Amino acid sequence: NAGVTQTPKFQVLKTGQSMTLQCAQDMNHEYMSWYRQDPGMGLRLIHYSVGAGITDQGEVPNGYNVSRSTTEDFPLRLLSAAPSQTSVYFCASSLSLGQQETQYFGPGTRLLVL
């Protein structure tokens, strides 16, 4: 298993540009989520999904869209990038909603918005 993969690893955008951060997992996990981490801060939940076709907002959803058309993929879209979205983005997945399930994290995508 490759686990949780994220692409790209690094990205530089100009203000107003759009892009999609890709996240994929090959563990047949139902639950996937996106976090952002600003320098010196903890992780903040952006959006999450409990299964294909279902998505919900986390703590900081504004400026981001997600969709979950398949179990494997959970892309995060920035429609009009802003400097405040400069951050490191982590995708995570777990088997189910159950509290016994641990989350597996991807390596992160480092985004700089100029």
Place this chain on the structure above:
Amino acid sequence: DAKTTQPPSMDCAEGRAANLPCNHSTISGNEYVYWYRQIHSQGPQYIIHGLKNNETNEMASLIITEDRKSSTLILPHATLRDTAVYYCIVRVNVGRDDKIIFGKGTRLHILP
């Protein structure tokens, strides 16, 4: 907001046990306590979790007080590779709202 409180930083001598405290005074009866750590800029790594009994695995031990309002993560023989930010998380699970909310964590420095 995170439902846990942790000291912002701690030091521990290499080879000694590192004891990381966490307060979660508003924890509900069916909520678990999870610990993750983040080394440098990598993605967080799962360490251990528990409900009310003490737990141990190959990485660490988790001690939860009887009233469940606090817990302690114990790394029995800390090494330099254990230098990381450690996050204590209370797993919120209300129907579809299984949000895993991270706090600011404790930055653990292992001193040679």
